[in-house]
């Protein structure tokens with residue numbers, strides 16, 4: 709059994725897979741402690757090794773690797789930046805600067821589609837990445853995700869105040885909001901949708917209709933219906949992680 713971790717800025721996504729790649733368990737943790745507790749509570753499917761990708765600081769990532777070793781005796785392999793992987797060439801001027809979650813999602817998407825791809829990750833930040841038909845990553849765009857957009861308003865105004873627990877799917881509608889929370893959530897949703905529309909326009913300019921759109925990230929469900937034919941792949945980063953850290957397979 710292999711433990712896989714995707715350490716984002718908000719959540720740690722984890723799963724346990726067999727050597728053959730079949731999913732055995734998985735979950736979400738909003739802190740290191742929660743992750744370690746969830747892993748300690750596993751009855752079956754004890755992992756023998758770990759591979760992980762992190763966009764957190766080197767200190768945080770090293771600490772997590774040490775904790776996994778100390779508590780469970782687990783050795784971890786961490787995904788590293790690369791110029792090229794599985795037929796994809798990193799398009800950043802300095803390839804080490806491209807977020808590793810983006811890179812792995814790009815690699816996972818191209819591996820699956822083998823054609824031009826637009827990869828959109830809707831998490832703490834929203835990222836869009838473009839891959840040409842020959843596997844050349846062209847670069848991408850980054851903007852604040854829903855948590856950051858609402859936090860900016862709650863932090864920098866005096867009268868916009870509501871808790872995360874009040875954010876529910878039923879808030880999202882087409883008509884103008886008639887309460888503060890509705891107005892903010894619907895406004896941020898329109899920003900999100902406008903961003904997505906812009907990315908689709910760019911992809912159409914490059915490749916007309918001959919590209920595949922991949923959607924991933926915790927808030928991908930908010931925009932899935934906006935993109936006909938988009939592939940909603942929650943574990944896209946893990947697909948790339950398996951290619952980046954294959955030694956465990």
Ligand SMILES: Nc1ncnc2c1ncn2[C@@H]1O[C@H](COP(=O)(O)OP(=O)(O)O)[C@@H](O)[C@H]1O
Nearest residue numbers: 716717718719736830831832833855925926927
């Ligand atoms: N069970 C959940 N707990 C917390 N957030 C969730 C959950 N399911 C979906 N989300 C959404 O996921 C978003 C975070 O997405 P994610 O891709 O995990 O971000 P990151 O990779 O930046 O940590 C949150 O804004 C939240 O709306």
Ligand SMILES: CC(C)(COP(=O)(O)O)[C@@H](O)C(=O)NCCC(=O)O
Nearest residue numbers: 716717763805806807810831832833
């Ligand atoms: C853009 C990101 C903050 C997205 O992180 P996430 O929302 O998935 O937590 C992350 O990929 C990152 O820190 N990237 C480094 C900067 C860059 O990609 O240019």
Ligand SMILES: [K+]
Nearest residue numbers: 829831832833
């Ligand atoms: K993201």
